[in-house]
Amino acid sequence: xxxxxxxxxxxxxxxxxxxxxxxxxxxxxxxxxxxxxxxxxxxxxxxxxxxxxxxxxxxxxxxxxxxxxxxxxxxxxxxxxxxxxxxxxxxxxxxxxxxxxxxxxxxxxxxxxxxxxxxxxxxxxxxxxxxxxxxxxxxxxxxxxxxxxxxxxxxxxxxxxxxxxxxxxxxxxxxxxxxxxxxxxxxxxxxxxxxxxx
Amino acid sequence: xxxxxxxxxxxxxxxxxxxxxxxxxxxxxxxxxxxxxxxxxxxxxxxxxxxxxxxxxxxxxxxxxxxxxxxxxxxxxxxxxxxxxxxxxxxxxxxxxxxxxxxxxxxxxxxxxxxxxxxxxxxxxxxxxxxxxxxxxxxxxxxxxxxxxxxxxxxxxxxxxxxxxxxxxxxxxxxxxxxxxxxxxxxxxxxxxxxxxxxxxxxxxxxx
Numbered sequence: 001x002x003x004x005x006x007x008x009x010x011x012x013x014x015x016x017x018x019x020x021x022x023x024x025x026x027x028x029x030x031x032x033x034x035x036x037x038x039x040x041x042x043x044x045x046x047x048x049x050x051x052x053x054x055x056x057x058x059x060x061x062x063x064x065x066x067x068x069x070x071x072x073x074x075x076x077x078x079x080x081x082x083x084x085x086x087x088x089x090x091x092x093x094x095x096x097x098x099x100x101x102x103x104x105x106x107x108x109x110x111x112x113x114x115x116x117x118x119x120x121x122x123x124x125x126x127x128x129x130x131x132x133x134x135x136x137x138x139x140x141x142x143x144x145x146x147x148x149x150x151x152x153x154x155x156x157x158x159x160x161x162x163x164x165x166x167x168x169x170x171x172x173x174x175x176x177x178x179x180x181x182x183x184x185x186x187x188x189x190x191x192x193x194x195x196x197x198x
Numbered sequence: 199x200x201x202x203x204x205x206x207x208x209x210x211x212x213x214x215x216x217x218x219x220x221x222x223x224x225x226x227x228x229x230x231x232x233x234x235x236x237x238x239x240x241x242x243x244x245x246x247x248x249x250x251x252x253x254x255x256x257x258x259x260x261x262x263x264x265x266x267x268x269x270x271x272x273x274x275x276x277x278x279x280x281x282x283x284x285x286x287x288x289x290x291x292x293x294x295x296x297x298x299x300x301x302x303x304x305x306x307x308x309x310x311x312x313x314x315x316x317x318x319x320x321x322x323x324x325x326x327x328x329x330x331x332x333x334x335x336x337x338x339x340x341x342x343x344x345x346x347x348x349x350x351x352x353x354x355x356x357x358x359x360x361x362x363x364x365x366x367x368x369x370x371x372x373x374x375x376x377x378x379x380x381x382x383x384x385x386x387x388x389x390x391x392x393x394x395x396x397x398x399x400x401x402x403x404x405x406x
Contacts, residue, residue, distance in 0.1 A: 026382045028233040032313050077289055080307050081281045088274065120230035120311040127304030172398035177390050184386030191381065 003137075010141030013134070017145030019193040023121050024153040025186055030121030034154055034183070035176050037115075044158035047112045048151030052144065054094070054116050055125050058087050059143030062126040063136055083126045091116055121150055156186060208333055215337030220345070220396070230312065232346055233389065235305055237380040239362045242350035244291075244298055248306060250339030252283045253315045257323040257335030259283075264324055276319045277310065284309050314342060345396075349388045353379045 023029050030051070037047050062083050070076055095113045098106045116122060125146045129139050160182055169178050232249065235241040259279045260267075267275050288306045291299040299306070309315070318338050323331035355361055357380035359373055378384050 026234075028382070028385065029230050029308070031230045031233070077285055080285055080288070080310055081278065084277055084281060084310060088277075120308055123311050124230075124304060124308055127307045131304055170394070170398075172394045172396075173390070177393045177397070180386045180390035180393065184383045184390065187381075187383040187386055188378070191383070 006135060006137045010138045012141075013138050014141035014145035014148075015196075017142055018149040018152060019190060019196065022149040022153060022187075022190055023124065023146045024150050025183065025190050027124065029124040030119050030150055033115060033119060034157065035179050037112075038154050038157040038179065039161055041155065041158045041162060043112075044154045045151075046108055047115070048147075048154050050112045050116055051119065051121065051150050052147035054087075054091060054113075055122055055147035055150075056140065056143040057094075058083075058090055058122055059125050059129050059139050059146075060136070061086050061090060063129060063134070063139045066130055067136075079127075079130060083123060087122055087126075121146070153183075153186065157182060208330065211330060211334045212337045215334060215339075216341040216344075220341045229389065230308065232305070232312075232342075233349075233385050234382075235302060236346055236350040236385055236388075237353055237357065238301075239347070239350045239354050241298070241301055242346055244295075245302065245305065246339070246343035246346055248287045248291075249309055249312065249315075250336060250343055252280065252287060252309055253318060253339040254332055254336040255283050256280045256315055257318055257331040258328055260319045260323040261326060261328040261331035272324065273316075273320075276316060276324075280315050280319070281310050314338060345392055349385065349392055353384055353388055357381075357384060 017023065021027075024031070024034060033047060038044055062079075065082055065086060066076075066079055070079060070082065091113050095106075098113075125143055128146075129142055134142055157179065161179070164178065164182075173181075232242070232245050235245050256276070256279050260276055263275070263279075284307065287309070288299070291302070291306060315335075318335050322334045326334070351361055355366060356373075356376045357378075358375060359365055376384075379388070
């Protein structure tokens with residue numbers, strides 16, 4: 001595959017990861033922070049931005065670790081442990097760097113970083129990348145697109161929930177219940193993107 | 199081992215896991231890794247069995263090692279213990295049921311980041327004796343499984359008119375397939391309705 005073709009594939013994968021195969025609305029990854037942190041737009045943006053950044057970087061790192069270290073050694077089944085360690089180490093590292101060089105950014109983003117280590121979406125993105133056999137360039141598109149899709153979903157949800165504050169909701173449905181119903185409606189809307197761009 | 203002193207009784211652990219403190223509708227934890235496979239009952243059964251086994255055994259191991267685990271790296275140790283059991287499950291499925299392993303795709307691996315397991319290891323097993331921890335992990339897994347099985351049954355029945363692949367008489371003749379139920383939005387709606395029902399039966403103040 002030539003480099004141009006690969007770039008095009010990466011673009012398509014990126015687009016479909018944001019819209020048609022949104023990691024949150026079609027595979028339900030990252031639901032825990034989605035239901036608990038989506039009450040305010042501001043925090044949703046902070047967490048979403050952190051997810052985009054961490055997801056892009058860790059999928060690339062995990063791609064390298066998988067294809068250059070595990071595959072030649074025939075140790076593919078260790079990928080779960082390796083991926084988790086890489087993600088945890090990377091998040092820790094970023095936290096220290098941000099803390100050292102930009103206290104302001106740390107205040108806005110820093111509190112979300114530890115949450116991200118246990119975000120299923122991050123590990124899920126890496127596992128999908130292995131199963132779908134992406135090349136390195138396509139992986140960049142995939143990681144970025146998946147993160148962006150997650151950001152979009154949580155941002156929309158936070159916006160809707162802020163408008164929902166004065167609404168009267170049945171007692172049993174308050175909190176997570178109504179969040180899930182809204183997510184379902186959003187998922188329905190996103191199905192409408194199916195077929196765009198192949 | 200008989201429960202004594204400050205350790206909770208077995209009965210309480212069982213009831214807490216199954217109902218009072220049910221992982222799904224009380225704590226809204228850990229739906230990420232399993233919700234995606236609830237469109238077919240068979241997939242859900244396999245996922246839930248794996249998850250219950252992994253939870254129970256990880257809780258047991260964490261509890262056995264609790265006196266030797268340094269406090270500040272306990273999260274990492276717990277993750278590695280969970281990952282260890284997940285690898286066993288993954289390899290087992292690959293070897294004996296490759297078809298199912300392909301269907302479940304990355305979701306077996308995602309059991310590692312399932313918040314329930316971590317939550318039980320951190321919240322219970324880290325400070326309790328091995329046998330109660332094993333029971334606690336097992337029944338939390340069961341509490342989780344029965345809700346998801348409920349979701350899977352209703353989704354497969356409404357969406358395809360079958361349960362476990364067997365067609366249900368009335369549904370094949372008089373029921374138009376409600377395709378949206380086997381697609382992702384169906385999972386959100388069914389889970390929301392499940393939570394609604396369970397919370398209405400036993401209302402309790404809670405922030406989520």
